[in-house]
Amino acid sequence: xxxxxxxxxxxxxxxxxxxxxxxxxxxxxxxxxxxxxxxxxxxxxxxxxxxxxxxxxxxxxxxxxxxxxxxxxxxxxxxxxxxxxxxxxxxxxxxxxxxxxxxxxxxxxxxxxxxxxxxxxxxxxxxxxxxxxxxxxxxxxxxxxxxxxxxxxxxxxxxxxxxxxxxxxxxxxxxxxxxxxxxxxxxxxxxxxxxxxxxxxxxxxxxxxxxxxxxxxxxxxxxxxxxxxxxxxxxxxxxxxxxxxxxxxxxxxxxxxxxxxxxxxxxxxxxxxxxxxxxxxxxxxxxxxxxxxxxxxxxxxxxxxxxxxxxxxxxxxxxxxxxxxxxxxxxxxxxxxxxx
Amino acid sequence: xxxxxxxxxxxxxxxxxxxxxxxxxxxxxxxxxxxxxxxxxxxxxxxxxxxxxxxxxxxxxxxxxxxxxxxxxxxxxxxxxxxxxxxxxxxxxxxxxxxxxxxxxxxxxxxxxxxxxxxxxxxxxxxxxxxxxxxxxxxxxxxxxxxxxxxxxxxxxxxxxxxxxxxxxxxxxxxxxxxxxxxxxxxxxxxxxxxxxxxxxxxxxxxxxxxxxxxxxxxxxxxxxxxxxxxxxxxxxxxxxxxxxxxxxxxxxxxxxxxxxxxxxxxxxxxxxxxxxxxxxxxxxxxxxxxxxxxxxxxxxxxxxxxxxxxxxxxxxxxxxxxxxxxxxxxxxxxxxxxx
DNA sequence: CTGAAAGCGCTAACAC
DNA sequence: GTGTTAGCGCTTTCAG
Numbered sequence: 011x012x013x014x015x016x017x018x019x020x021x022x023x024x025x026x027x028x029x030x031x032x033x034x035x036x037x038x039x040x041x042x043x044x045x046x047x048x049x050x051x052x053x054x055x056x057x058x059x060x061x062x063x064x065x066x067x068x069x070x071x072x073x074x075x076x077x078x079x080x081x082x083x084x085x086x087x088x089x090x091x092x093x094x095x096x097x098x099x100x101x102x103x104x105x106x107x108x109x110x111x112x113x114x115x116x117x118x119x120x121x122x123x124x125x126x127x128x129x130x131x132x133x134x135x136x137x138x139x140x141x142x143x144x145x146x147x148x149x150x151x152x153x154x155x156x157x158x159x160x161x162x163x164x165x166x167x168x169x170x171x172x173x174x175x176x177x178x179x180x181x182x183x184x185x186x187x188x189x190x191x192x193x194x195x196x197x198x199x200x201x202x203x204x205x206x207x208x209x210x211x212x213x214x215x216x217x218x219x220x221x222x223x224x225x226x227x228x229x230x231x232x233x234x235x236x237x238x239x240x241x242x243x244x245x246x247x248x249x250x251x252x253x254x255x256x257x258x259x260x261x262x263x264x265x266x267x268x269x270x271x272x273x274x275x276x277x278x279x280x281x282x283x284x285x286x287x288x289x290x291x292x293x294x295x296x297x298x299x300x301x302x303x304x305x306x307x308x309x310x311x312x313x314x315x316x317x318x319x320x321x322x323x324x325x326x327x328x329x330x331x332x333x334x335x336x337x338x339x340x341x342x343x344x345x346x347x348x349x350x
Numbered sequence: 351x352x353x354x355x356x357x358x359x360x361x362x363x364x365x366x367x368x369x370x371x372x373x374x375x376x377x378x379x380x381x382x383x384x385x386x387x388x389x390x391x392x393x394x395x396x397x398x399x400x401x402x403x404x405x406x407x408x409x410x411x412x413x414x415x416x417x418x419x420x421x422x423x424x425x426x427x428x429x430x431x432x433x434x435x436x437x438x439x440x441x442x443x444x445x446x447x448x449x450x451x452x453x454x455x456x457x458x459x460x461x462x463x464x465x466x467x468x469x470x471x472x473x474x475x476x477x478x479x480x481x482x483x484x485x486x487x488x489x490x491x492x493x494x495x496x497x498x499x500x501x502x503x504x505x506x507x508x509x510x511x512x513x514x515x516x517x518x519x520x521x522x523x524x525x526x527x528x529x530x531x532x533x534x535x536x537x538x539x540x541x542x543x544x545x546x547x548x549x550x551x552x553x554x555x556x557x558x559x560x561x562x563x564x565x566x567x568x569x570x571x572x573x574x575x576x577x578x579x580x581x582x583x584x585x586x587x588x589x590x591x592x593x594x595x596x597x598x599x600x601x602x603x604x605x606x607x608x609x610x611x612x613x614x615x616x617x618x619x620x621x622x623x624x625x626x627x628x629x630x631x632x633x634x635x636x637x638x639x640x641x642x643x644x645x646x647x648x649x650x651x652x653x654x655x656x657x658x659x660x661x662x663x664x665x666x667x668x669x670x671x672x673x674x675x676x677x678x679x680x681x682x683x684x685x686x687x688x689x690x
Numbered sequence: 691c692t693g694a695a696a697g698c699g700c701t702a703a704c705a706c
Numbered sequence: 707g708t709g710t711t712a713g714c715g716c717t718t719t720c721a722g
Contacts, residue, residue: 015698015699015700016699016700016701017699025708025709026708026709026710027699027700027701027709028700028701028702028708028709028710028711029707029708029709031699031700031701031702032701032702032707032708035701039707039708040707040708041707041708044707044708056464058461058462058464058465059465059699059700060406060465060466060698060699060700061465061466061467062402062403062405062406062411062466062467062698062699062700063402063406063698063699063700063701063714064699064700064701065402065700065714066400066402066403066406066698066699066700066701066714066715066716067699067700067701067702067713067714068700068701068702068714069714071402073445081427081430081431081434082427082428082431082630087421087422087427088422090421090446091421091422091448094421094446094447094448098447098448103445103447103467104445104446104447105413105443105444105445105446106430106434106444106445106446107434107438107443107444108431108434108438121398122398124396124398125398125399125400125401126400126401126402127401127402127443264630264631264634267634268633268634271634289631290422290604291604291629291631291635293608294604294607294608294611294635294636295631295634295635295636296634296635296636296637296638297636298636355714355715355716356715356716356717357715365692365693366692366693366694367693367694367715367716367717368692368693368694368695368716368717368718369691369692369693371715371716371717371718372692372717372718375717379691379692380691380692381691381692384691384692399715399716400714400715400716402714402715402716403698403714403715403716403717404715404716404717405698405716406697406698406699406700406714406715406716406717407697407698407715407716407717407718408698408716408717408718409698
């Protein structure tokens with residue numbers, strides 16, 4: 011089976027390659043009749059243009075890259091979908107990369123993009139990422155980048171976030187109103203801006219309610235599952251155990267639930283829990299989990315739209331305002347105040 | 351900033367382009383000294399090869415495509431991760447496409463791959479897909495394809511599945527042993543082979559236990575959420591309501607839970623539920639959900655390994671045996687038999 | 691061991 | 707309105 015390309019079409023039609031090329035692109039310089047002939051034959055022979063040749067020549071690939079730390083989290087799954095919807099609509103293809111929270115991997119992946127492999131990048135930073143030289147390097151090479159969710163503070167790159175500081179505040183305030191007095195804050199990385207924001211919100215809420223902040227109650231869990239469990243057990247069973255938990259990451263809330271079951275601690279009686287989460291099953295958990303629900307899909311969509319904005323009219327690279335799409339607090343049974 | 355390519359390197363080193371190219375590929379025809387010089391300069395100037403040029407010339411792209419119906423399901427999220435791990439390890443890039451259960455979209459996406467955009471494809475078919483001409487067309491053009499999870503019966507394409515028939519049987523048998531007598535089977539598509547397999551397992555189990563199969567108890571839910579709810583409510587509140595449910599798709603189990611809460615039906619007292627699912631939170635639901643847990647990650651990994659096997663030694667395209675990775679039944683409270 | 695040359699398939703000046 | 711030409715950046719014969 012001979013692969014069919016512009017040359018095939020051209021000679022079959024007695025036209026030049028360039029005429030066929032222009033006809034297929036519906037160029038105004040080609041007569042309607044010729045276009046018709048070209049289109050028809052192309053359809054008959056099922057011509058599919060070679061994207062590598064086109065990308066090489068045009069110096070743009072119609073491909074974007076999405077780089078995220080993990081996918082086992084409902085947030086990223088939803089965000090990815092938001093991105094994919096827009097990309098498909100725009101006729102772009104989407105390369106996906108997971109960094110597994112590793113800065114090295116992130117750097118390697120991004121470095122490759124110097125080559126012109128992709129026309130733009132949407133990235134949520136790894137938990138290890140403490141500087142973004144590898145990201146700004148791309149920007150400088152003219153490859154548009156949009157940071158979303160796990161952004162980096164103090165950069166002029168376009169950012170899509172949610173109101174992490176405020177949400178951290180509201181989550182904590184909610185627990186305080188439910189009469190918690192010893193509130194723990196759980197995270198998995200302390201280098202991330204979203205974690206710091208959420209934690210700052212937590213601290214602000216404590217301050218505003220004249221509650222002390224105790225370092226022992228602010229836990230950054232290690233990567234390894236066994237260690238996580240040990241540390242958490244220590245927290246929950248210690249003499250100064252908390253009566254409320256703000257889980258800044260879905261995973262830590264799940265861990266809390268698991269341990270509470272194991273340790274026979276009852277939620278919300280002995281411990282109230284609220285989590286940043288997009289779990290569809292949050293209302294169905296035992297007990298149903300109070301959440302700060304992030305607009306994951308919308309954030310993905312916004313990131314993609316912003317990126318295509320930059321790709322399509324690179325010229326006017328005006329400073330884009332930070333786009334902040336608010337999260338919502340949904341109280342459920344896990345933070346319910348019980349009579350008695 | 352001038353983009354640096356082979357020509358840049360070559361002239362800077364006083365070598366020819368082809369020598370530099372070969373050196374970078376560590377070809378044996380190049381002297382060690384020359385290689386050293388080339389490598390060093392390449393590193394200094396931060397040379398990154400242009401993949402489009404390379405793909406065009408070599409006629410392979412080092413890119414694979416993953417086409418799946420949805421991503422909002424924990425199965426596909428995990429499977430994707432399994433694929434990505436292998437791809438990254440093999441130095442391949444991964445394009446991701448969602449079909450949103452649409453055959454048309456699936457066809458459009460696959461048609462584009464005729465162009466040589468990707469070196470191989472891993473696909474789980476859309477719910478609408480009733481023939482796979484568009485898939486075999488790729489195979490015939492020499493592009494390896496692996497079907498996973500939602501496969502098509504009666505094809506010689508390599509297949510990665512789990513034991514759907516047996517699992518359907520076991521799930522149903524489990525409910526029967528828990529003294530259910532009117533067991534419903536919920537699905538979202540009846541054209542899919544996995545659905546048919548699971549349903550056949552369900553039917554076999556009924557037969558083996560001398561229970562009648564009632565058409566009214568086999569529900570294929572429509573795509574639209576509102577309709578789903580109406581139909582399910584009718585099922586659950588009707589005069590011939592079931593006392594057990596086999597949910598062949600995670601989504602339908604979640605729906606069942608939601609409606610039971612709304613309708614004040616208690617699980618497992620009035621209704622027992624078991625679901626095909628990979629929900630991490632299944633043990634934490636209220637009540638904890640009995641599941642048939644599919645080896646999602648392993649299936650993704652197996653699919654990717656199989657694909658790379660085909661890509662890397664296309665020649666020996668021996669008939670690959672169907673790979674079946676078994677699921678496991680995990681009984682939890684939602685099917686518990688209660689005293690009294 | 692190194693280099694010259696051809697060309698992958700497509701696009702974009704620039705002629706005519 | 708159509709064709710000619712010259713590459714995009716890389717790989718790969720084939721000479722030397």
